[in-house]
């Protein structure tokens with residue numbers, strides 16, 4: 001079985017010099033990287049999704065912020081910490097749509113594992129962006145799936161930074177408590193052995209929630225900035241980071257033996273100016289674990305993760 005990556009070339013804006021975060025160009029760089037690996041023949045691409053609309057954004061955000069970002073009104077349009085341009089705006093509408101598209105496709109066909117190779121959501125708040133995150137794509141997707149289909153999800157967020165977007169949106173959208181129940185926006189704390197122990201405990205609770213019928217889909221983002229050589233990370237050695245991937249996909253595989261649980265994967269953060277390929281390599285090795293555990297494709301793939309210069 002293949003992994004279906006939802007991707008459009010125009011998700012990526014023309015380079016915006018001066019940004020600390022290179023995440024806006026990551027979808028394209030990640031796809032180019034994957035193309036050079038033995039994983040590529042096991043990947044399908046899906047590009048039939050359209051940009052989110054203003055109404056979609058209003059599910060999770062206040063009109064004043066949505067309209068400022070759409071129009072490029074300073075300073076609020078750059079509250080995410082990124083330089084605004086019309087091309088960047090258009091790319092944000094597509095990356096948020098990509099996440100929704102990937103989750104929706106997994107829900108429609110749970111045998112298919114889907115991926116949205118995107119970032120830039122989990123620090124956004126109802127009234128503004130934050131930390132290179134513009135809109136709460138997770139919240140928008142969760143509310144759409146809950147309001148339109150009654151589906152409840154969970155997020156496993158292994159980015160190095162706490163995914164506050166979901167928690168910070170609960171007051172704005174009270175039914176988010178049903179769409180992603182408190183406790184099911186999983187962000188482990190600690191580092192090294194403690195991090196893996198906390199993740200293990202939280203995955204056990206998630207497994208129980210899924211098997212009890214309280215969670216209908218799971219989304220997983222393995223941010224590479226939870227790696228100890230990342231500019232912003234400290235949590236995991238390479239072996240520990242890959243062990244975290246094993247723990248997540250193993251649990252999902254166990255559940256999928258019992259019920260057809262939809263699974264979607266996203267990228268989230270990762271910052272290595274000295275060797276950006278280390279970030280892409282970590283994400284690719286995560287995909288390799290996903291393919292082995294969930295798609296029955298065992299490639300024994302290893303990427304270079306270079307110690308920080």
Ligand SMILES: [Zn+2]
Nearest residue numbers: 159161225269
């Ligand atoms: Zn991060």
